[in-house]
Amino acid sequence: MTAIETPPEPCIRLNGMPVDAYPAIAPDALRGRLRPIVVAGDPVLREPCAPVAAEQFGTPELEQLVCDLFLTMYAADGVGLAANQVGVGLQLFTFDVTDDGFREVGHICNPVIEIGPPDAEGQASQRVTDSEGCLSVPGIYKDVARFDHAIVRGLDWQGNPVAVEGFDYIARCFIHETDHLKGHLYVDYLTGRHRRDALRGMHEFIEPLAAAREARAQEILAAAGASGS
Numbered sequence: 001m002t003a004i005e006t007p008p009e010p011c012i013r014l015n016g017m018p019v020d021a022y023p024a025i026a027p028d029a030l031r032g033r034l035r036p037i038v039v040a041g042d043p044v045l046r047e048p049c050a051p052v053a054a055e056q057f058g059t060p061e062l063e064q065l066v067c068d069l070f071l072t073m074y075a076a077d078g079v080g081l082a083a084n085q086v087g088v089g090l091q092l093f094t095f096d097v098t099d100d101g102f103r104e105v106g107h108i109c110n111p112v113i114e115i116g117p118p119d120a121e122g123q124a125s126q127r128v129t130d131s132e133g134c135l136s137v138p139g140i141y142k143d144v145a146r147f148d149h150a151i152v153r154g155l156d157w158q159g160n161p162v163a164v165e166g167f168d169y170i171a172r173c174f175i176h177e178t179d180h181l182k183g184h185l186y187v188d189y190l191t192g193r194h195r196r197d198a199l200r201g202m203h204e205f206i207e208p209l210a211a212a213r214e215a216r217a218q219e220i221l222a223a224a225g226a227s228g229s
């Protein structure tokens with residue numbers, strides 16, 4: 001057996017731009033309020049979200065929604081959260097996802113996704129089957145095939161351009177979240193039996209996981225208060 005080595009610090013990018021360091025919890029979360037996460041069956045998850053309108057960029061309301069999504073995502077131990085998952089039908093999602101030495105943190109409004117572009121060497125991306133879960137189908141994980149490379153372009157809450165590229169699990173996250181904004185859920189890709197199992201099986205997890213989120217949000221905010229940040 002080989003010794004377990006401490007993995008190197010991941011390369012961190014904030015809204016697609018490299019940064020030297022970044023806290024484990026994005027500071028936006030500490031100004032957020034925990035919002036209830038809606039689950040499959042709620043119509044808001046099935047309607048395509050409206051684009052963030054020109055007059056909404058730079059407003060305190062949009063900034064607050066970003067903060068709320070960050071806190072709710074961390075409290076749920078999620079790596080991505082779309083606005084319609086907290087009942088707001090706007091094209092916006094947050095993410096904090098790490099894979100293979102890369103950590104991508106940020107938020108993006110009005111995302112346009114390019115799924116499966118060839119990589120820098122011209123190699124075509126491929127579909128990879130892996131386990132996937134969704135905070136709106138709580139407690140359930142199922143295998144789904146997704147492309148292993150995606151580029152997502154959009155705007156931050158102030159209207160500045162954002163472009164983020166991800167491979168493997170990070171690409172999976174971006175594709176999953178942009179799917180949400182179009183009114184899709186990952187269970188749509190499952191065969192009938194697995195889909196039914198997922199939608200039935202989630203019910204026992206809804207209340208316990210909502211309670212766990214409340215507790216985790218309190219911990220996050222209390223830790224931030226104690227450290228004076």
Ligand SMILES: [Zn+2]
Binds near residue numbers: 135136180
């Ligand atoms: Zn989801």
